[in-house]
Amino acid sequence: MVDFRPAYPEEIEQILELVNYVFRTSSGLEPTMGRQFPTFICAENAQNLYVAVDNGKVVAHIGIKKNTAIIYGHKVSMANMGAVCTHPDYQGKGIGTALLHEVFRNLGEKGIGFVSISGTRGLYKRNSCVEVGEAFRYILEKGKFLYKNFEEIRYHVSKGVDEADVLFDIYKREPVRYQRTKREFPVLLKAVPMVHPPVPALTVAVAFADGNAGLAYIIGYETKPGAFKVVEYAGQRMVVVWLMDKLLHDMEMEQVMVEVPAYDKELISVLNSAGLSGVSSYYPGTTLRIVSKENLWRDISPIIEEAWDESLLPSSLDALPGRVADDEAKLAEFLFTGFKRPSYGQPWDQVFPLPLPWPNGLNYI
Ligand SMILES: CC(C)(COP(=O)(O)OP(=O)(O)OC[C@H]1O[C@@H](n2cnc3c(N)ncnc32)[C@H](O)[C@@H]1OP(=O)(O)O)[C@@H](O)C(=O)NCCC(=O)NCCS
Structure with missing residues (x-):
């Protein structure tokens, strides 16, 4: 039976072997994952690396690095997710999807509001992850x-x-x-x-x-x-x-x-x-998933309060227009997506989307 849980520090070598195989050596590249992610895929971060284990063998991995975004001086608890993979012998059996849900549930329980994911593939988009942000590319x-x-x-x-x-x-x-x-x-x-x-x-x-x-x-x-x-x-x-x-x-x-x-x-x-x-x-190569509306509201309401120009502040996510808060994907788009954004009218268009730290710099995962 396949078990889903956070990794033990002694499993880091097995995780590195799997992620190096899937992302590097299987396409002829050097096994550099350990060197490139020294604070992410490491024993100190093992409790945030989620694994699917079959008979003691790590067969799938989803890596999380808890981060704090600082947005105009306000702290927002978030996580970054990457190195998501299932060993080829175990793919297509629902293991990636089940592990993903386990990760989302855990992050919500740990006080985090949303996770920024390195990747835009179907596995994410089928599970309420959406493309976010807006960036301008200059040459x-x-x-x-x-x-x-x-x-x-x-x-x-x-x-x-x-x-x-x-x-x-x-x-x-x-x-x-x-x-x-x-x-x-x-x-x-x-x-x-x-x-x-x-x-x-x-x-x-x-x-x-x-x-x-x-x-x-x-x-x-x-x-x-x-x-x-x-x-x-x-x-x-x-x-x-x-x-x-x-x-x-x-x-x-x-x-x-x-x-x-x-x-x-x-x-x-x-x-x-x-x-x-x-x-x-959009922010290239990135999707975002809300994992706890309560945690998210706790962190972003001071940012909204500061930018709000009218007398009646929204008192909760339910006060946002068009019932966007009923659906994680729609809510993430309303809060964080600028590219191809529809108008929501005033005062919403003045305050949203909220800015997100650039995901493809030194904190890339
Ligand atoms: C992406 C990846 C992690 C998915 O892992 P997985 O364990 O195969 O994921 P799942 O089995 O949950 O889903 C994969 C497919 O199997 C299907 N599936 C899910 N449960 C199933 C089941 N019980 N039986 C048969 N098929 C099933 C899903 O519908 C899905 O189909 P689709 O993605 O082709 O539409 C894996 O393919 C992988 O490691 N890829 C290479 C590395 C990579 O690209 N990682 C992502 C970086 S952004």
């Missing part, structure tokens, strides 16, 4: 793009983790982000979790003001020679764009691609006024 090309120069700013490009302290100081000032400790920053930077197939190291460009204060950074890698993809940026938005311009003109890149969440109106306006236009989509 800056050498020859077509030239930004203003800031004489007083210095910058430094490296492949190491030496500047992790400065990056941490810049990231913690972001208005929408994950809670990320100073100790985690260099570990995640070194692990390169979001790049598949993996690359040896990420490139980090940091800008400094006089007196060495960090102003902004961009982190990314070359998808092919001369084509740089930004996976995470933070700090002053004009300086973020200036750094991308430096990659084009000092570092000999031919193009720089960046995806900007729609809530980041400042960066969008800097890029648009420099003559660019972005192409919009």
